[in-house]
Amino acid sequence: MDAMVRELSYAQAIQEAMAIAMDMDERVFLMGEDIGVYGGAFQVTGDLVERYGADRVIDTPISELGGAGVAVGAALTGMRPIFEFQFSDFATLAMEQIVNQAAKMRFMLGGEVSVPVVMRFPAGSGTGAAAQHSQSLEAWLGHVPGLKVIQPATPYDAKGMLLAAVADPDPVMIFEHKLLYKMKGPVPEGYYTVPIGKADICREGRDLTIVATSIMVQKALDAAAALESEGIDVEVVDLRTIRPMDKQTVIDSVKKTSRLLCVYEAVKTLGIGAEVSAMIAESEAFDYLDAPIVRLGGAETPIPYNPELEKATVPQIPDIVTAARDLAKGVR
Amino acid sequence: MATASKAVTDSRANLPFVYRQYSAEQLKQVLHKMYLIRRFEEGAEECYTRGLIHGTMHLSIGQEASAMGICMPLAEDDQITSTHRGHGHCIAKGAEVKRMFAEFFGKTTGYCKGRGGSMHIADVGKGNLGANGIVGGGIPIAVGAALSSKMMKTGKVVVSFFGDGANNEGAFHEALNMAAVWKLPVIFVCENNGYGMSTSTARSTAVKNIAERAAAYSMPGVIVNGNIFSEVAEASHQAIARARAGEGPTLIESKTYRHRGHSKSDRNRYRTKEEIEDWMSNRDPIILFESELREFGFIDDKGIEAIRDAVAQEIAEGIEFAKASPSPDISETGNYVYTEQA
Ligand SMILES: Cc1ncc(C[n+]2csc(CCOP(=O)(O)OP(=O)(O)O)c2C)c(N)n1
Ligand SMILES: [Mg+2]
Numbered sequence: 303m304d305a306m307v308r309e310l311s312y313a314q315a316i317q318e319a320m321a322i323a324m325d326m327d328e329r330v331f332l333m334g335e336d337i338g339v340y341g342g343a344f345q346v347t348g349d350l351v352e353r354y355g356a357d358r359v360i361d362t363p364i365s366e367l368g369g370a371g372v373a374v375g376a377a378l379t380g381m382r383p384i385f386e387f388q389f390s391d392f393a394t395l396a397m398e399q400i401v402n403q404a405a406k407m408r409f410m411l412g413g414e415v416s417v418p419v420v421m422r423f424p425a426g427s428g429t430g431a432a433a434q435h436s437q438s439l440e441a442w443l444g445h446v447p448g449l450k451v452i453q454p455a456t457p458y459d460a461k462g463m464l465l466a467a468v469a470d471p472d473p474v475m476i477f478e479h480k481l482l483y484k485m486k487g488p489v490p491e492g493y494y495t496v497p498i499g500k501a502d503i504c505r506e507g508r509d510l511t512i513v514a515t516s517i518m519v520q521k522a523l524d525a526a527a528a529l530e531s532e533g534i535d536v537e538v539v540d541l542r543t544i545r546p547m548d549k550q551t552v553i554d555s556v557k558k559t560s561r562l563l564c565v566y567e568a569v570k571t572l573g574i575g576a577e578v579s580a581m582i583a584e585s586e587a588f589d590y591l592d593a594p595i596v597r598l599g600g601a602e603t604p605i606p607y608n609p610e611l612e613k614a615t616v617p618q619i620p621d622i623v624t625a626a627r628d629l630a631k632g633v634r
Numbered sequence: 635m636a637t638a639s640k641a642v643t644d645s646r647a648n649l650p651f652v653y654r655q656y657s658a659e660q661l662k663q664v665l666h667k668m669y670l671i672r673r674f675e676e677g678a679e680e681c682y683t684r685g686l687i688h689g690t691m692h693l694s695i696g697q698e699a700s701a702m703g704i705c706m707p708l709a710e711d712d713q714i715t716s717t718h719r720g721h722g723h724c725i726a727k728g729a730e731v732k733r734m735f736a737e738f739f740g741k742t743t744g745y746c747k748g749r750g751g752s753m754h755i756a757d758v759g760k761g762n763l764g765a766n767g768i769v770g771g772g773i774p775i776a777v778g779a780a781l782s783s784k785m786m787k788t789g790k791v792v793v794s795f796f797g798d799g800a801n802n803e804g805a806f807h808e809a810l811n812m813a814a815v816w817k818l819p820v821i822f823v824c825e826n827n828g829y830g831m832s833t834s835t836a837r838s839t840a841v842k843n844i845a846e847r848a849a850a851y852s853m854p855g856v857i858v859n860g861n862i863f864s865e866v867a868e869a870s871h872q873a874i875a876r877a878r879a880g881e882g883p884t885l886i887e888s889k890t891y892r893h894r895g896h897s898k899s900d901r902n903r904y905r906t907k908e909e910i911e912d913w914m915s916n917r918d919p920i921i922l923f924e925s926e927l928r929e930f931g932f933i934d935d936k937g938i939e940a941i942r943d944a945v946a947q948e949i950a951e952g953i954e955f956a957k958a959s960p961s962p963d964i965s966e967t968g969n970y971v972y973t974e975q976a
Pocket of ligand 2: 827
């Protein structure tokens with residue numbers, strides 16, 4: 303059966319997924335700051351409060367630690383909360399409940415419980431919102447066993463992965479780049495899931511592999527298109543999930559292309575690129591490498607307010623083009 | 635700070651606090667600054683609309699008496715921590731509007747050298763330790779500054795501004811408790827404008843008045859009409875005296891209203907036009923103060939006109955200064971992350 307496919311924005315795709323989840327399961331509900339009549343800071347919940355009522359689309363006070371903890375407690379005891387952080391930066395206020403409680407509860411209690419909470423984090427720079435509203439903190443949570451951490455890069459994946467997250471018995475953290483919310487793409491109607499823990503080869507190529515996350519996937523695809531005219535054939539792998547990571551897809555790709563470039567917006571050091579690089583260095587793909595692995599990540603600085611500085615702080619398409627070309631041509 | 639002479643104060647004996655406390659010149663200065671805040675906000679808003687300023691901003695139009703009332707009795711080296719809605723606090727504490735505009739334009743001459751923008755506006759030289767992008771983020775920092783004041787015996791008083799929304803963050807409760815236990819010279823100023831973004835205090839907060847929360851931390855909780863300069867200034871004056879005397883913190887709840895939406899992306903769906911209209915036309919803090927000044931004979935139409943003209947010129951010059959200032963160089967992306975070694 304082929305479901306009707308329409309063009310939806312990334313934000314609309316998430317909203318549709320939440321509506322479907324609430325229609326399918328009365329235990330699913332939404333919590334967050336200004337997600338009701340305001341529609342969410344990025345209009346992701348939109349008019350859901352009108353359709354599902356204030357009992358299922360709950361505006362919390364400005365209390366991230368408490369709010370996240372309430373979601374954890376409800377998930378622990380039979381409900382299926384989807385908790386929206388207004389900005390991913392405010393995860394820092396809720397780290398206790400996410401890292402010490404949600405992530406470890408099942409383990410600490412010897413498998414007697416599970417915590418099927420979903421948390422959504424609008425992330426990333428590019429909006430001129432400066433240092434405390436522009437961070438990419440997904441690797442922080444990716445470091446914590448017990449959590450699953452995903453970064454859908456398209457409207458299609460945003461819907462399918464959110465539905466997979468709601469169905470998942472464990473805590474799933476979804477990082478949504480704010481600049482993706484308006485991105486449009488094909489999204490089928492109705493229920494479908496996109497598996498957590500599976501990377502996506504979104505462009506096949508022979509000369510090098512770019513492993514990218516979130517907004518960098520589209521930028522990598524644009525860079526790959528630009529390099530095509532130069533005769534450089536780039537494979538782009540959208541990691542999609544950073545924990546648990548789909549190692550095999552990356553390993554197979556690198557075995558094929560023998561060159562690896564990792565592109566991500568978060569600060570370069572101690573980030574996803576480090577993990578992917580080390581994972582390749584430890585794998586059988588290492589012997590296939592024809593050049594050192596290259597990482598392109600955010601500069602070692604908080605995100606500045608000034609727009610030119612802000613752009614210079616995270617990888618842009620020309621940076622990816624240059625890095626990929628140099629890597630393909632053996633320029634160090 | 636020069637205050638009104640005894641003879642003058644006697645003749646004003648029945649007037650509200652500030653008219654007994656301050657000279658005519660000082661009172662005119664206050665009106666000047668309230669206009670400066672208002673016109674600064676309007677100027678910033680216009681620059682934003684014209685694409686000269688990017689990002690977002692939170693305007694304090696309607697809350698000018700609160701900022702001025704709290705800051706007027708502070709000494710220059712007293713300190714404040716401010717909020718995302720912090721332009722008014724910054725001006726009230728003595729900042730120059732041209733350097734604020736420059737910051738919003740992302741220029742090196744801005745108070746934060748173009749790194750912070752509206753949400754992090756600061757003026758460390760004048761004791762403003764900074765606006766904050768994190769709701770409630772400045773409250774414990776103010777307590778820390780007050781701890782420094784006590785340990786270093788500087789005599790400084792610290793004011794922490796925050797909104798009604800912030801009183802539901804854990805940081806608020808933890809900070810108030812410590813300040814009270816250690817009797818620190820800090821004043822907590824909750825500018826209650828009725829809403830945290832779209833969420834009214836009735837929907838977010840278990841107590842009717844945020845000042846009631848002072849009881850839980852054994853400090854005075856004072857409610858003032860935040861749109862009446864004199865009421866705010868009097869409460870601030872008393873809290874400062876208490877803090878300087880080593881008697882500890884005070885929580886002041888300043889009830890006010892923001893005329894504009896929460897930020898640049900607000901559709902005002904959570905409040906009625908009538909409500910906004912009522913506050914704008916019947917309870918505008920500048921109109922209220924101006925008519926008192928006029929009524930009590932401190933200023934006439936000509937004096938008001940002169941203030942408005944001077945303010946308009948200051949704003950125009952500030953914007954020109956910002957436009958003409960240089961942007962930071964891309965090569966300086968890594969600056970200020972750590973302290974530069976000499
Ligand atoms: C920790 C944190 N949570 C949420 C936000 C998003 N946010 C910014 S301002 C705001 C409302 C704050 O309300 P209030 O404290 O009453 O101040 P007001 O905006 O009314 O001046 C919210 C929810 C934030 N910046 N920081
Ligand atoms: Mg408020």
